[in-house]
């Protein structure tokens with residue numbers, strides 16, 4: 235049972251796996267502002283929950299993973315149901331709640347995120363599947379960007395992460411032409427990790443989750459941040475560095491600094507020079 239009472243998403247936690255499902259199958263799991271707000275809350279919860287080791291991100295039904303923003307409520311300058319009503323309702327957010335903040339959470343949550351691609355991954359929905367750490371797709375899934383066709387584009391992680399996956403020419407083809415690609419084509423161009431028949435999708439996703447859960451969580455977190463260091467400039471290097479800092483805080487050496495301050499004496503760091511690793 236979830237304590238959140240979400241309207242647009244289903245959030246489940248079981249066996250150390252958090253599953254976040256966009257639940258608007260009638261709209262091919264397109265998102266409106268409240269969907270974004272609920273996704274934000276779910277990803278933050280999965281981030282903070284020490285019992286959770288892997289996140290699975292998916293869409294309800296068998297037609298779509300996510301088809302981006304809900305075009306039926308798109309207005310001049312943005313989407314109806316303004317984000318303003320949700321801003322400021324989640325304490326300590328470093329960015330405004332919005333599409334890009336969900337992207338930030340997928341890319342920065344210190345646990346692997348698997349996209350379970352059960353159908354169309356189009357527009358912003360495709361960007362998110364690219365941003366996930368790993369993608370497992372049904373043979374019936376379809377992939378593509380829609381921006382230039384519907385009057386939108388996603389600069390930054392929507393373009394940068396895509397070209398790192400498939401190469402620059404292919405990424406430009408995907409964005410400029412807005413073609414739709416099959417799951418097999420997606421596999422061949424490195425957009426997804428594995429394609430399976432639709433009735434084997436859950437089994438395969440579970441297998442990948444179980445394999446990840448056997449691995450060292452700190453190593454996985456530091457690897458995720460090492461990838462960010464390359465793509466996210468100083469922000470990425472900070473994530474990697476702060477991951478190291480949290481390990482340092484657990485050391486006797488770091489605690490000696492804090493204790494010396496509290497005991498109003500000089501710290502004795504000498505023995506730690508002897509332990510310094512190359």
Ligand SMILES: CC(C)(COP(=O)(O)OP(=O)(O)OC[C@H]1O[C@@H](n2cnc3c(N)ncnc32)[C@H](O)[C@@H]1OP(=O)(O)O)[C@@H](O)C(=O)NCCC(=O)NCCSC(=O)CCC(=O)c1ccccc1C(=O)O
Nearest residue numbers: 261262264301302303304305306333354357358380384386
């Ligand atoms: C996915 C398609 C290619 C599927 O085509 P097809 O198989 O022919 O099915 P359809 O009959 O077209 O669709 C079935 C049914 O679903 C509805 N639907 C599908 N996609 C959407 C959608 N995105 N929005 C609303 N409704 C959708 C469709 O209308 C049909 O309903 P009926 O009632 O049966 O008629 C094709 O559907 C397609 O191309 N879809 C549109 C994809 C698209 O343009 N996506 C948007 C790209 S831009 C983006 O994602 C940015 C988002 C964003 O930034 C944002 C979002 C939300 C809040 C804030 C922001 C922000 O700006 O920060």
